[in-house]
Amino acid sequence: MPAKLAPGESRESVFYVETNKIKPDPKQPRRDFDEAALAELASSIRKYGILQPLLVTKEEKSSQRGLDVEYVIVAGERRWRAARLANLPQVPVIVKDSMTEDKTRLEISLIENLQREDLNPIEEARAFTRLNKDFGYSHDEIARRLGRSRPAISNAIRLLGLPSDMQESLRAGRINFTQARTLLALTDPSKQKEVYKQILAGEIIGTSDLEREAAKISGTNREYGSSRRFSELETNLAKKLGGRITITDGSRGVTFTAKLATLEDLNNLVKIILD
Structure with a gap:
């Protein structure tokens, strides 16, 4: 009682x-x-x-x-x-x-779970989608309430555009957020599946390996340095900032590259660095 x-x-x-x-x-x-x-x-x-x-x-x-x-x-x-x-x-x-x-x-319930960082990316994306579609919150409103950037919310929701088997792998931790984002960028289903299989087989580990293989399969020519040991850091920063983060270690030192969608995202990055 x-x-x-x-x-x-x-x-x-x-x-x-x-x-x-x-x-x-x-x-x-x-x-x-x-x-x-x-x-x-x-x-x-x-x-x-x-x-x-x-x-x-x-x-x-x-x-x-x-x-x-x-x-x-x-x-x-x-x-x-x-x-x-x-x-x-x-x-x-x-x-x-x-x-x-x-x-x-x-x-x-959503805020409590997000503050504890207990939601996996797919649970998070589904919760954002419910707030957006069922209750009328814009991506900006969700971002303000949760202390995230708007692109981070939008990019999380886009994960639901992956095929169901890839969503399940992301949910279960077999692929990470950065890998899922790169798979989303591959619009040809057969090419997307090819890269996905390579990720699961352990043939692609770091962000640079992933982007290089995706570029090769999609027919673009770009060179990427190796960043296998920075993979986890790149993934965490990409999720927090809502952009694509690449860290490479070359003969002249470590290079940090951030591809951000808005000035707000840049301000968030500067704040993290200064704090």
């Missing part, structure tokens, strides 16, 4: 609710949960309990028995799943009575 409010307490006080009366939001953008990480969290919860309450909304439904009450998770599904693994009968929650609209619930 929920804990009673003490005199003077606000409506955002912590309640204790039966675990089996809580359910995940079916519109929650996150779909993948690492089983090993959940087991580790469950072990911690058995020892120390849940340190951060779940954020939920209350749903009331009429039934033959009267009024049934359930709680829908807005933020904290991973904690709830771990609590179930730990066989906790109750979990601490904060009930948000005002969040009855899907728009508010999805927005808070």
Whole structure:
């Protein structure tokens, strides 16, 4: 049962609710949960309990028995799943009575997951698309609310233009964000599939290898230096800035190249460097 409010307490006080009366939001953008990480969290919860309450909304439904009450998770599904693994009968929650609209619930759920950086690129792209198409947010509005650049939002959404097997590989981590962006640039399906197979086979690793092979297959002639050891850094910077990042190591030192879409993206890069 929920804990009673003490005199003077606000409506955002912590309640204790039966675990089996809580359910995940079916519109929650996150779909993948690492089983090993959940087991580790469950072990911690058995020892120390849940340190951060779940954020939920209350749903009331009429039934033959009267009024049934359930709680829908807005933020904290991973904690709830771990609590179930730990066989906790109750979990601490904060009930948000005002969040009855899907728009508010999805927005808070998305922001919570993005701040934790737990969404994979495809989950992220689908969540952005829901905000855009179902709830009327422009790419600029999404960017402002999440502290991202507009091109970063737009480029994330474009990932959904990949074939389903490539989306699944990106979701599962078999290919990375930069590789997916390059595959998107290949408009010929057969050529796109050829590069995709090479990536999965481990024949293409760094950004320069990828661009060189894509240029060769697409019939363009461009030279790229090797940057295999900078692949992860290039991917992380490209995702954050929304542009294409290339880092090469030559005889005269390391060269950093950023292809950005707008002046705003350049300002973001300068801010990162100066900070």
